[in-house]
Structure formats: structure tokens, C-alpha cells
């Protein structure tokens with residue numbers, strides 16, 4: 647069984663934990679409890695292949711941002727999350743994408759990555775159109791984009807599966823430098 651390290655990045659409260667918990671445990675967490683860091687594991691089967699996903703749910707809040715380089719260094723695939731109900735979280739994606747490229751020392755085209763527009767069940771509160779997100783992802787270099795809802799489960803497993811496919815097909819993004827602190 648192959649271990650794959652997946653890192654979720656995104657601003658505070660966009661739903662990184664809710665997405666992960668919905669995927670791993672099949673339940674929606676309603677309350678908001680800011681994450682410091684959490685690792686989840688899920689065994690999956692795709693075709694004839696078996697994978698153990700190690701999913702790092704990172705902190706969106708400023709206090710813990712310095713840890714991000716370390717998570718990125720160890721990660722092989724990246725899920726960048728914003729909330730369709732908060733424009734600022736969409737604008738903050740670019741800096742995260744740049745940070746991943748800087749730490750991985752690779753262009754985005756070589757890095758397994760997917761952008762998720764989460765909370766799409768909250769359509770009346772939408773602040774970011776799918777068109778804007780599609781254009782941004784295209785501009786970055788055809789990064790995959792999908793809208794999700796951790797609440798209704800829409801596209802949650804699809805998002806992880808798409809990323810796993812990318813990790814398998816793209817040049818695997820190996821840990822770049824030896825880090826003293828093996829986080830996951």
C-alpha cells in the first residue's frame with residue numbers, strides 16, 4: 647500500500663476541517679473550532695491500487711502560519727480551499743499557491759493541486775462566482791477546480807480522488823529538503 651501525503655491549505659473558517667472530517671468519517675461538523683494541526687488517515691482503493699492517504703489539516707489562522715513551509719515540504723498533493731461566501735478567502739489563494747511553488751521549487755504545472763470552492767450549499771450568500779474561480783485556475787496553468795460542500799457532501803470524495811490521480815500521473819512532488827521535523 648502506497649502512502650500519499652495530502653495537505654489542505656486555506657484561510658480560517660473556509661471548511662478545511664469539515665471537508666476532511668466529512669471525507670474521513672462521513673459526518674458534518676457544525677461547530678467552528680480553529681485548527682492548529684490535525685492528521686487524518688484513510689485507506690482507499692482506486693482501480694487495482696490501494697493507498698493510505700495521510701491528510702494534514704492545517705491552521706488557517708495567522709498564529710500558526712510559520713508552520714506552513716514544513717507541511718508543504720512534506721506534502722505530495724495540495725488542496726487549496728476558499729469559501730464561496732467570502733471573497734477575501736478567494737483572494738488569499740494566490741499567495742498560498744505561490745508558497746507551495748516556492749517551497750516545492752517547481753512550477754504549478756508539476757505540482758498535484760486542486761482548488762475547492764467550498765460551502766456551495768450556501769448559494770444565497772455567494773460572493774465568488776464559479777467563472778471567476780475557473781479563470782483564476784486557468785491563469786495559474788490549468789489547475790483543477792471544483793465546488794464542494796462539506797455539509798451536503800457534494801464533490802468531497804471526488805476532490806480527493808482527483809488529487810490522488812494527479813499525484814499518480816504528475817511528477818511526484820517529493821519532500822524537497824530534509825526537514826529535521828518530520829511532521830507526517
Ligand SMILES: Nc1nc2c(ncn2[C@@H]2O[C@H](COP(=O)(O)OP(=O)(O)OP(=O)(O)O)[C@@H](O)[C@H]2O)c(=O)[nH]1
Pocket residue numbers: 656657658659660661662663664665675676677678679680681682704705706707764765766767768794795796797798
Ligand atoms: N454551510 C456550510 N458550512 C460549512 C461548510 N464547511 C464548513 N462549514 C462551517 O464553517 C465553519 C468553519 O469550518 P472549519 O472546517 O472549522 O474551517 P477551517 O477551514 O478548518 O478553519 P481553521 O481551522 O480556522 O483553519 C464551521 O462552522 C463549519 O461547520 C460547508 O460546506 N457548508
